[in-house]
Amino acid sequence: MRIDTTKEHSELAEDFIKDDEKASWHDGALWWIRQKRDIQANKTPQWEELRQAASDIKSNVISNLQQYLIQFEENLTKNGVKVYWADSAEEHNEIVYSILKAKEIDKMVKSKSMLTEELNLNEYLQERGIEVINSDLGEYIQQIDNEPPSHVVLPCIHKRKEEIAELFHTHLGTEKGMSDPTLLTRAARKHLRNVFHSRRANLTGVNFAVAETGEYVVCTNEGNADMGAHLAEVQIASMGLEKIIPEKKHLGIFLRLLARSATGQPITIYSSHHKKPRPGHEMHLILVDCGRSRLLGLKDFRDSLKCIKCGACMNTCPVYRKSGGLSYHNTITGPIGAILAPNLDMKRQADLPFASTLCGSCSNVCPVKIDIHVQLYKWRQEIVKSGYVSNSKSVSMKAMTLTLSSPALYKATGKTGRWLLKHAPFAVNNKFNPWYKQREMPYGPKESFGEWYEKNGKKDGKE
Amino acid sequence: MPDITKFKVQYDDILKQYVDTFTEISGTVRIADDVAGLKALLKADFDFTKRVVTTLPELQDIAELVSKEQTAHSYDNVEVAVIQSGLAVAENGAVWLTEQDMGHRVIPYICQHLAVLVKAEDIVSTLHNAYEKIGVEDSYGFAGFIGGPSKTADIEQALVLGAHGPLTMTVIIMK
Numbered sequence: 001m002r003i004d005t006t007k008e009h010s011e012l013a014e015d016f017i018k019d020d021e022k023a024s025w026h027d028g029a030l031w032w033i034r035q036k037r038d039i040q041a042n043k044t045p046q047w048e049e050l051r052q053a054a055s056d057i058k059s060n061v062i063s064n065l066q067q068y069l070i071q072f073e074e075n076l077t078k079n080g081v082k083v084y085w086a087d088s089a090e091e092h093n094e095i096v097y098s099i100l101k102a103k104e105i106d107k108m109v110k111s112k113s114m115l116t117e118e119l120n121l122n123e124y125l126q127e128r129g130i131e132v133i134n135s136d137l138g139e140y141i142q143q144i145d146n147e148p149p150s151h152v153v154l155p156c157i158h159k160r161k162e163e164i165a166e167l168f169h170t171h172l173g174t175e176k177g178m179s180d181p182t183l184l185t186r187a188a189r190k191h192l193r194n195v196f197h198s199r200r201a202n203l204t205g206v207n208f209a210v211a212e213t214g215e216y217v218v219c220t221n222e223g224n225a226d227m228g229a230h231l232a233e234v235q236i237a238s239m240g241l242e243k244i245i246p247e248k249k250h251l252g253i254f255l256r257l258l259a260r261s262a263t264g265q266p267i268t269i270y271s272s273h274h275k276k277p278r279p280g281h282e283m284h285l286i287l288v289d290c291g292r293s294r295l296l297g298l299k300d301f302r303d304s305l306k307c308i309k310c311g312a313c314m315n316t317c318p319v320y321r322k323s324g325g326l327s328y329h330n331t332i333t334g335p336i337g338a339i340l341a342p343n344l345d346m347k348r349q350a351d352l353p354f355a356s357t358l359c360g361s362c363s364n365v366c367p368v369k370i371d372i373h374v375q376l377y378k379w380r381q382e383i384v385k386s387g388y389v390s391n392s393k394s395v396s397m398k399a400m401t402l403t404l405s406s407p408a409l410y411k412a413t414g415k416t417g418r419w420l421l422k423h424a425p426f427a428v429n430n431k432f433n434p435w436y437k438q439r440e441m442p443y444g445p446k447e448s449f450g451e452w453y454e455k456n457g458k459k460d461g462k463e
Numbered sequence: 464m465p466d467i468t469k470f471k472v473q474y475d476d477i478l479k480q481y482v483d484t485f486t487e488i489s490g491t492v493r494i495a496d497d498v499a500g501l502k503a504l505l506k507a508d509f510d511f512t513k514r515v516v517t518t519l520p521e522l523q524d525i526a527e528l529v530s531k532e533q534t535a536h537s538y539d540n541v542e543v544a545v546i547q548s549g550l551a552v553a554e555n556g557a558v559w560l561t562e563q564d565m566g567h568r569v570i571p572y573i574c575q576h577l578a579v580l581v582k583a584e585d586i587v588s589t590l591h592n593a594y595e596k597i598g599v600e601d602s603y604g605f606a607g608f609i610g611g612p613s614k615t616a617d618i619e620q621a622l623v624l625g626a627h628g629p630l631t632m633t634v635i636i637m638k
Binding site: 029032033044045046049050052053056057060079135136137138141154155156157160161164181182184185186189192193196197212213221222223224226227229230231246247248249250251252253255256263265266267268269270271272273274275276277278 | 464465467469470472484488535536539552554555556557567568569572573589590591593594595597599603604605606607608609610611612613614615616617618619620621623625626627628629
């Protein structure tokens with residue numbers, strides 16, 4: 001399925017739920033992961049205190065970012081790592097290109113990095129004749145299908161195994177219709193082993209960067225980041241400025257929270273600490289701003305920089321589970337994506353903060369305690385103020401303002417609504433009413449509370 | 464900044480906790496009493512007709528010693544790698560391996576089967592205890608926690624062991 005980039009979340013969600021069976025499976029699969037997270041959270045002593053500590057450490061990072069970044073850079077340089085600063089996607093991609101060009105490398109293998117997805121690195125390099133292969137299985141599947149990841153941790157969770165079987169048949173020559181997950185994984189393993197073996201350059205993302213020691217930690221389950229990094233002669237890491245943590249001992253807090261929150265594992269299989277290049281090899285690290293320092297200046301929204309990309313908010317979100325990640329038309333999807341995206345492009349992403357019921361489940365599972373649902377609510381206000389809401393939304397909001405500010409109109413509207421639901425349900429049960437889609441309209445009550453009170457409330461002689 | 468010393472939990476039976484956790488994450492635990500026992504156990508568990516490498520000099524009569532002289536790529540056909548870790552974590556089953564323990568950085572990732580030797584007294588309760596032991600002045604250029612065989616669930620959340628790294632991981636505890 002290609003994504004129409006002009007459509008809004010609600011329209012893309014509508015496309016997603018057309019396949020009822022698949023949408024229900026998606027909903028259930030993510031809820032299962034949420035339950036696995038709960039099991040781990042419940043059996044880890046002091047879980048809530050751990051979340052608070054992680055949140056507090058990240059608050060400290062946000063307040064002292066400049067100091068930690070400088071310290072980190074100094075230590076990296078001491079360790080023999082070359083450091084770069086990139087303000088924009090263009091700058092970042094140019095740096096990667098120049099590193100590769102200097103070594104005359106035209107093929108690179110990449111492990112999971114949501115950042116380079118955000119920066120469109122693959123496209124940039126491909127246009128300049130450099131082939132990039134994503135080696136995380138889910139990301140590899142998304143790449144051969146020419147689609148972005150739909151989830152930060154589970155890139156192709158929106159695909160059924162039969163769809164993957166079809167892709168592998170075309171790209172890897174597996175037997176047609178063979179959809180066994182183990183055999184499909186084996187086919188990818190064999191293919192990507194050759195890729196790791198033959199690539200001279202590797203790029204990874206960064207989960208945590210320790211200011212105190214200048215090392216960075218990459219977490220994976222598949223082992224692809226390590227296969228890539230330790231076989232390549234040029235190792236590149238790209239990280240957003242916010243990935244810094246002050247001290248090495250803080251890794252204890254974050255590594256205990258990350259995998260438990262993400263997939264319900266006690267720790268990711270691999271937590272690799274990269275510090276110095278292998279003798280005779282190169283290590284490069286690119287620090288990327290790309291809107292992050294702007295976010296730092298927005299008091300109501302800066303806490304979103306605490307995110308450790310575990311995906312717990314997606315797994316728990318009733319809207320995400322029902323609408324699929326690709327309906328968010330943003331690299332980072334789900335609730336956290338909906339609060340990060342408007343900072344990058346408020347006009348294009350204006351619909352995302354509205355793709356929520358504001359139930360608050362996301363904030364309750366967030367390992368660094370970001371007040372996601374509060375920020376969603378605040379972004380809505382910013383977006384309305386800036387005039388970026390759709391016409392239908394702004395007209396209905398104006399009508400609502402008018403109705404709620406006039407008691408007479410309020411009463412009349414209520415009465416009409418109740419009358420319609422009772423005597424002429426066809427007037428609301430039709431495709432012109434967006435609330436009717438996928439739902440039955442409720443039965444209208446006989447009378448409003450106002451009417452009931454008028455009759456009963458005054459009986460006792462009390463006002 | 465929060466006080467994180469309050470998180471140091473001590474399990475009553477650290478060894479049992481380690482064995483339970485590592486088994487839960489699809490790892491295999493074996494217990495050996497001495498080097499002879501270790502060798503017998505390795506011979507029973509793995510296919511020695513294929514390439515078996517180790518960083519432990521006491522095993523060089525049954526396995527090839529990992530050599531710095533060889534390139535990383537030359538280890539692509541390794542069936543089993545036997546290495547030793549000086550630190551394991553009971554709460555999550557992970558072992559800590561520095562590049563000195565690995566011989567070559569790629570060894571524990573490129574082999575088909577990974578066997579790691581751990582002394583019972585080197586197992587600590589939580590990651591907090593582990594980082595306290597690791598310290599900040601450690602001289603490694605690369606190190607990592609490894610907690611189980613490589614895995615993926617990217618296809619319909621079906622768990623598959625052996626994504627890109629080892630298909631199995633065995634921890635052999637020396638009492």
